[in-house]
Amino acid sequence: MTQATAPLIDPFARAISYLRVSVTDRCDFRCVYCMAENMTFLPKADLLTLEELDRMCSAFVRMGVEKLRITGGEPLVRKGIMTFFRAMSRHLDSGALKELTLTTNGSQLAKYATELAECGVRRINVSLDTLDPDKFARITRWGRLPQVLDGIAAAQAAGLRVKINAVALKGFNEDEQFSITDWCAQNGHDLTWIEVMPMGDLGNENRLDQYWSLKDLRARYAERFALTDLTERSGGPARYVRIEETGQKIGFITPLTHNFCESCNRVRLTCTGELYMCLGQEDMADLRAPLRSSVGDAALEAAIRTAISHKPKGHDFDYSRTGVTGKMTRHMSHTGG
Ligand code: SAM
Ligand code: SF4
Numbered sequence: 291m292t293q294a295t296a297p298l299i300d301p302f303a304r305a306i307s308y309l310r311v312s313v314t315d316r317c318d319f320r321c322v323y324c325m326a327e328n329m330t331f332l333p334k335a336d337l338l339t340l341e342e343l344d345r346m347c348s349a350f351v352r353m354g355v356e357k358l359r360i361t362g363g364e365p366l367v368r369k370g371i372m373t374f375f376r377a378m379s380r381h382l383d384s385g386a387l388k389e390l391t392l393t394t395n396g397s398q399l400a401k402y403a404t405e406l407a408e409c410g411v412r413r414i415n416v417s418l419d420t421l422d423p424d425k426f427a428r429i430t431r432w433g434r435l436p437q438v439l440d441g442i443a444a445a446q447a448a449g450l451r452v453k454i455n456a457v458a459l460k461g462f463n464e465d466e467q468f469s470i471t472d473w474c475a476q477n478g479h480d481l482t483w484i485e486v487m488p489m490g491d492l493g494n495e496n497r498l499d500q501y502w503s504l505k506d507l508r509a510r511y512a513e514r515f516a517l518t519d520l521t522e523r524s525g526g527p528a529r530y531v532r533i534e535e536t537g538q539k540i541g542f543i544t545p546l547t548h549n550f551c552e553s554c555n556r557v558r559l560t561c562t563g564e565l566y567m568c569l570g571q572e573d574m575a576d577l578r579a580p581l582r583s584s585v586g587d588a589a590l591e592a593a594i595r596t597a598i599s600h601k602p603k604g605h606d607f608d609y610s611r612t613g614v615t616g617k618m619t620r621h622m623s624h625t626g627g
Contacts, residue, residue: 295591297354300567300601308357308556309350313343314368315561319395320431321419323457323486323500327431336562340370342581344377346559349587349594351381356388363561366398375409382410393417393455397433399441403448413451415482416442420456420463421473429462446478453480453541460502467510475538482528482541483507504542511540527554551604557597565594567601575600 298306314337320327338346347358358378365371381387392406393415406414418438420426426435445452454474456463463470474481486500508531511517516534528541551568558566563578575597580589 295352298350298595298598300598302601302603304553304555304601305354306555306557306598306601307355308359309347309355310359310361310556310558311343311347312362312559312561313360313365313371313374314363316367317362317364317395318367318397319364319433321433322429322431323459332562338561338563338578338581340374340377342563342578343374345587345590346563346577346581347378348381349590350559351386353591353594356386358387358390360390360392361394364395364397365392366394366402372402372405372409375406375411379409389413391415395430395433396438396441396445400437400444403441403444403450406445407448407450411450413453414445415453415455416445417455417457418442418470419459420466421470422466425462429459442477442479451480452477453482455482455484457486458483458502458504458507459486459500461499464502467507468514471511471533471538471540475536480539480541482543484543504544508542554601554604557601565597567597568604573600573602 300306316331317325319325320329347355351358358381360371360375362368368374375390378387378390382390390409390411391413392411394417396416396418399414399416416438419429421435423435426433426438442452454470456470458464471481483504485504486502508517511531511533515536517531518534520530520532520539522530528543530539530541532539554568559577560566560574563576563581564574565577566574575593577590577593577597580593581587583589
């Protein structure tokens with residue numbers, strides 16, 4: 291077992307136990323709310339190598355991180371990514387890490403599900419906004435629905451629990467609220483709806499047109515079902531309800547409504563080694579320089595502590611009727627969603 295050091299506590303007495311790591315900014319899809327069609331990706335030399343990602347994550351684990359979520363871009367398109375998962379599984383074996391998981395678009399799951407399960411991954415999030423093949427091709431630009439459905443089936447066959455994340459998009463999947471919910475119930479998936487966030491410059495996509503309030507979505511469920519609010523938080527920003535008629539758990543992630551900052555236990559590491567203390571703030575710390583400056587991890591650990599001491603209280607997103615303020619200039623694929 292690796293030597294633990296003092297846990298990370300931020301200025302608002304929140305213990306940092308959850309690290310989300312973006313392992314690549316690349317993706318085999320081009321979801322319209324996430325990326326422009328012609329993205330310029332980072333030069334390879336800027337990316338942390340797999341060995342550097344290992345050092346970085348292992349430092350956080352030593353400092354009390356118990357949950358590691360691998361994301362991107364699309365994490366499963368990073369070359370050699372299974373080497374990294376295998377390396378991280380040693381922290382599960384030691385007991386230092388309680389959960390190793392990922393968020394994926396599902397396109398590569400048919401290939402990797404078994405290996406992920408062998409690495410100790412138990413639950414995964416798969417992003418899926420529609421069950422209509424044509425709409426799927428439209429929203430992801432490059433994705434194909436059957437490939438993702440095969441991937442989800444492979445994940446289940448490998449024993450992984452699959453949670454579906456759907457971005458709520460006005461005029462796009464409003465009409466599928468109940469069909470997606472039913473499909474999830476039939477296949478044993480939990481379902482979480484995500485409010486669309488103002489991220490990046492996506493050219494002609496108008497974010498206010500895409501915004502579908504989860505309050506509205508919840509009200510529609512309430513018209514049809516008896517809902518019970520659940521108090522559990524799973525360490526994340528989702529609020530949950532149970533549909534009493536089916537027993538299904540539905541999550542709502544409403545990052546725009548400041549309802550979870552006070553319990554925020556997470557930080558985000560980009561594929562270039564920038565640590566974002568808050569998804570909704572520009573403030574970040576470069577951890578790549580201290581990582582590369584020496585073979586030992588003392589400088590890295592000091593930089594992590596300094597960064598955590600700057601974690602802000604909350605974020606500034608706000609949709610008003612006339613515009614979007616607190617808008618972030620970076621893409622979700624950069625900070626890893
Ligand atoms: N490629 C993987 C995937 O799609 O699951 C992981 C990275 S993706 C950036 C992580 C999550 O962010 C996905 O569930 C995606 O739907 C969500 N996302 C991307 N852009 C978003 C936006 N502008 N607002 C809300 N969610 C967004
Ligand atoms: Fe790729 Fe995920 Fe962004 Fe879609 S949401 S473009 S799958 S990174």
